[in-house]
Amino acid sequence: xxxxxxxxxxxxxxxxxxxxxxxxxxxxxxxxxxxxxxxxxxxxxxxxxxxxxxxxxxxxxxxxxxxxxxxxxxxxxxxxxxxxxxxxxxxxxxxxxxxxxxxxxxxxxxxxxxxxxxxxxxxxxxxxxxxxxxxxxxxxxxxxxxxxxxxxxxxxxxxxxxxxxxxxxxxxxxxxxxxxxxxxxxxxxxxxxxxxxxxxxxxxxxxxxxxxxxxxxxxxxxxxxxxxxxxxxxxxxxxxxxxxxxxxxxxxxxxxxxxxxxxxxxxxxxxxxxxxxxxxxxxxxxxxxx
Amino acid sequence: xxxxxxxxxxxxxxxxxxxxxxxxxxxxxxxxxxxxxxxxxxxxxxxxxxxxxxxxxxxxxxxxxxxxxxxxxxxxxxxxxxxxxxxxxxxxxxxxxxxxxxxxxxxxxxxxxxxxxxxxxxxxxxxxxxxxxxxxxxxxxxxxxxxxxxxxxxxxxxxxxxxxxxxxxxxxxxxxxxxxxxxxxxxxxxxxxxxxxxxxxxxxxxxxxxxxxxxxxxxxxxxxxxxxxxxxxxxxxxxxxxxxxxxxxxxxxxxxxxxxxxxxxxxxxxxxxxxxxxxxxxxxxxxxxxxxxxxxxxxxxxxxxxxxxxxxxxxxxxxxxxxxxxxxxxxxxxxxxx
Numbered sequence: 001x002x003x004x005x006x007x008x009x010x011x012x013x014x015x016x017x018x019x020x021x022x023x024x025x026x027x028x029x030x031x032x033x034x035x036x037x038x039x040x041x042x043x044x045x046x047x048x049x050x051x052x053x054x055x056x057x058x059x060x061x062x063x064x065x066x067x068x069x070x071x072x073x074x075x076x077x078x079x080x081x082x083x084x085x086x087x088x089x090x091x092x093x094x095x096x097x098x099x100x101x102x103x104x105x106x107x108x109x110x111x112x113x114x115x116x117x118x119x120x121x122x123x124x125x126x127x128x129x130x131x132x133x134x135x136x137x138x139x140x141x142x143x144x145x146x147x148x149x150x151x152x153x154x155x156x157x158x159x160x161x162x163x164x165x166x167x168x169x170x171x172x173x174x175x176x177x178x179x180x181x182x183x184x185x186x187x188x189x190x191x192x193x194x195x196x197x198x199x200x201x202x203x204x205x206x207x208x209x210x211x212x213x214x215x216x217x218x219x220x221x222x223x224x225x226x227x228x229x230x231x232x233x234x235x236x237x238x239x240x241x242x243x244x245x246x247x248x249x250x251x252x253x254x255x256x257x258x259x260x261x262x263x264x265x266x267x268x269x270x271x272x273x274x275x276x277x278x279x280x281x282x283x284x285x286x287x288x289x290x
Numbered sequence: 291x292x293x294x295x296x297x298x299x300x301x302x303x304x305x306x307x308x309x310x311x312x313x314x315x316x317x318x319x320x321x322x323x324x325x326x327x328x329x330x331x332x333x334x335x336x337x338x339x340x341x342x343x344x345x346x347x348x349x350x351x352x353x354x355x356x357x358x359x360x361x362x363x364x365x366x367x368x369x370x371x372x373x374x375x376x377x378x379x380x381x382x383x384x385x386x387x388x389x390x391x392x393x394x395x396x397x398x399x400x401x402x403x404x405x406x407x408x409x410x411x412x413x414x415x416x417x418x419x420x421x422x423x424x425x426x427x428x429x430x431x432x433x434x435x436x437x438x439x440x441x442x443x444x445x446x447x448x449x450x451x452x453x454x455x456x457x458x459x460x461x462x463x464x465x466x467x468x469x470x471x472x473x474x475x476x477x478x479x480x481x482x483x484x485x486x487x488x489x490x491x492x493x494x495x496x497x498x499x500x501x502x503x504x505x506x507x508x509x510x511x512x513x514x515x516x517x518x519x520x521x522x523x524x525x526x527x528x529x530x531x532x533x534x535x536x537x538x539x540x541x542x543x544x545x546x547x548x549x550x551x552x553x554x555x556x557x558x559x560x561x562x563x564x565x566x567x568x569x570x571x572x573x574x575x576x577x578x579x580x581x582x583x584x585x586x587x588x589x590x591x592x593x594x595x596x597x598x599x600x601x602x603x604x605x606x607x608x609x610x611x612x613x614x615x616x617x618x619x620x621x622x623x624x625x626x627x628x
Contacts, residue, residue, distance in 0.1 A: 061598055076598055078598040078599050079600055083481075084481075084600075085481050085597075085598070085600035086342075087313050087314055087342055087346050088593065088598030090314050091315075091597060091598055092598055102467070105481075105482050107482055108481065108482070111341070111345055111346055114341050114345055115338040115342060115345075116338050116341070211465070213465075213466055
């Protein structure tokens with residue numbers, strides 16, 4: 001008898017402890033952030049915009065092209081944006097998937113939708129207008145309100161400043177170079193993010209005859225005679241800094257190297273074509289037209 | 291017999307695990323309810339879990355079974371036909387031809403094909419590319435109505451080299467994104483499996499799986515030599531054409547549906563031969579079954595190891611199979627061969 005009573009007392013104690021713990025958890029929970037949604041973002045620019053809209057805490061996973069901001073890069077990675085896996089994404093139990101236009105394969109997107117998850121596909125255009133449209137679409141999808149308006153206002157301000165810097169200036173001959181550090185050079189041709197950024201900053205791309213990033217012959221670079229060379233921090237690191245790049249035979253004799261007009265930018269900042277693209281074009285224009 | 295039973299058990303375990311394990315946790319009771327509803331015994335289950343099982347995992351496992359079997363049986367047949375332990379479906383141009391056609395669609399497709407066609411162009415082109423390269427190699431090898439195996443081997447190497455050069459040139463023209471697409475395609479994946487794709491590819495895969503084992507007896511005779519096989523009453527020309535055609539159709543369909551999955555076709559037949567000897571009547575069906583088990587198992591690892599992302603399956607087939615194969619080689623001390 002006594003044993004039974006002792007047992008039930010224990011159970012009661014256990015129960016009250018449990019409810020106290022639940023209450024504590026609830027209180028703590030309300031103090032910390034409560035996720036409004038479970039978002040999976042696909043595409044570097046999409047991720048950047050969602051974080052810029054202050055909704056980073058709702059993001060549960062990103063794709064492998066989402067490297068900025070650092071908080072996004074630390075999240076679980078669902079793989080390359082064009083080689084996604086439906087089950088991997090569904091396992092994260094997302095409430096919404098925000099996908100750039102090139103997210104795929106398409107049947108994987110269809111499988112995710114078939115499992116009852118909302119997928120928002122975003123317009124893709126490598127222009128400042130395109131980015132603004134994308135910010136607007138994401139702001140609506142996430143019901144971001146004032147945060148969206150602020151972001152767009154800031155974007156426009158940077159854009160106006162870049163356009164003012166460029167207006168009335170003669171275009172400067174420029175090239176965007178990349179290197180793995182083995183003394184070979186790749187240059188950005190037309191149809192690249194680098195080409196678009198050079199044009200936004202009031203420069204003409206001297207390698208625009210071909211499309212894409214291709215190995216460039218050292219002699220062709222000398223003949224093209226760029227007045228400005230733009231490169232990314234990755235290339236600068238691989239070649240031993242600006243001095244190393246300048247010492248390469250193909251670069252040393254260009255007007256850009258002789259006048260010291262070689263500018264290094266963070267690759268993602270300059271070429272990401274996300275919400276920071278307007279300020280990147282302003283920064284590049286300031287360097288070029290100084 | 292023990293070996294056949296062992297492979298059968300392995301296959302059943304692989305399929306069971308492939309259907310029930312994945313990044314989305316589904317309990318066994320829920321899984322059986324979903325499966326029962328799907329096959330028509332009991333109420334149909336709806337919802338995300340059901341969709342994962344019936345629209346994602348089932349087609350993947352079925353595709354893995356079919357493609358693994360095709361690669362295994364095609365590799366075994368070709369090694370027998372060429373009397374060469376290095377022969378695999380890549381040797382007769384299927385992979386190189388398919389890769390060239392695939393990269394052509396990836397790089398030039400947007401310029402020359404209407405958008406509606408573009409989505410389906412890659413698998414169709416890969417299939418056609420593999421078939422054309424193989425038939426070209428076969429045609430070159432024919433002398434006075436008889437395909438000469440040694441010529442076929444050398445023609446295969448040359449056609450592979452040329453297709454490789456053309457693929458390299460198209461890679462030069464490609465944008466970074468296209469190169470990335472090509473890289474993933476050439477490492478293979480079962481992730482794109484859908485019932486619709488399966489329905490289109492299955493007839494060719496099944497044809498190879500069920501027709502190639504019929505060539506077991508003439509392939510056994512060919513091991514003795516071409517003339518000997520002829521004296522034994524086998525039509526060697528017909529056997530060669532049948533084997534090459536079935537391999538081209540089956541492996542071509544496999545590459546079209548899942549990209550290039552290396553290693554399975556080369557090593558599975560060796561494993562079976564080491565364990566059970568070179569009799570094709572046993573070698574061909576068991577290679578098919580072991581190929582299925584390996585591929586379904588590799589696909590399970592592909593979707594679980596780096597979840598929520600997914601590893602290319604070609605990475606895994608080699609990573610799982612190669613050490614095991616080396617261990618067998620060392621243990622059997624030169625027992626490999628035909």
